[in-house]
Amino acid sequence: MSRPTSARTSEDEKQTLEAKCSEYEIMSRMADVERNKLLELVDILQRRSEEAHVKVQESDSVLLQLQRKNVQLEKKIALSLLTRPASAIARHKTLKYGAGDKEVNSADITTRLEIQQDEIASLRGALHSTLQRKEQDLQYYQHIIEDARSAVLEVLRSRKYQTQSLLSLK
Numbered sequence: 001m002s003r004p005t006s007a008r009t010s011e012d013e014k015q016t017l018e019a020k021c022s023e024y025e026i027m028s029r030m031a032d033v034e035r036n037k038l039l040e041l042v043d044i045l046q047r048r049s050e051e052a053h054v055k056v057q058e059s060d061s062v063l064l065q066l067q068r069k070n071v072q073l074e075k076k077i078a079l080s081l082l083t084r085p086a087s088a089i090a091r092h093k094t095l096k097y098g099a100g101d102k103e104v105n106s107a108d109i110t111t112r113l114e115i116q117q118d119e120i121a122s123l124r125g126a127l128h129s130t131l132q133r134k135e136q137d138l139q140y141y142q143h144i145i146e147d148a149r150s151a152v153l154e155v156l157r158s159r160k161y162q163t164q165s166l167l168s169l170k
Contacts, residue, residue: 023159030155034148045141052134059123066116066123073113080106 020163023163027155027159031152034152038145038148041141041144045137048137049134052130055130056127059127063120063123066120070113070116070120073109073116077106077109077113
């Protein structure tokens with residue numbers, strides 16, 4: 001008579017182990033799917049980050065060039081105001097600078113300066129908006145990762161509870 005009892009116990013243990021095995025297989029598949037999703041999101045985030053970094057570098061380069069031009073134009077304006085008397089400026093609308101034959105109108109210089117200042121402001125705005133988008137993307141991806149983590153932990157908790165319930169039934 002002891003033989004049937006041990007056979008039943010052995011059969012129950014086998015079923016319990018098979019249930020645990022299938023549970024672990026399901027959890028493994030779920031973890032693989034979640035890992036793949038997270039890897040895709042990380043790739044997207046990294047690509048966007050690299051694109052933003054390239055844009056920032058380009059913007060910095062353009063900004064530096066515009067600042068240099070701006071300084072040169074400001075120097076030309078200051079030099080022209082210092083070297084020319086007011087009556088000569090009024091009589092001649094064009095000014096000659098340096099040893100070259102370039103003729104530069106003071107109104108053109110101020111217009112260029114204003115345009116460059118507008119371009120600088122525009123580049124700063126674009127840089128700021130790019131950084132904001134990057135931060136929003138990062139927050140979004142962190143939220144997705146936290147949701148995935150919570151889902152996996154919930155599944156693990158429920159599986160643990162189910163396993164404990166099966167074990168307590170014996």
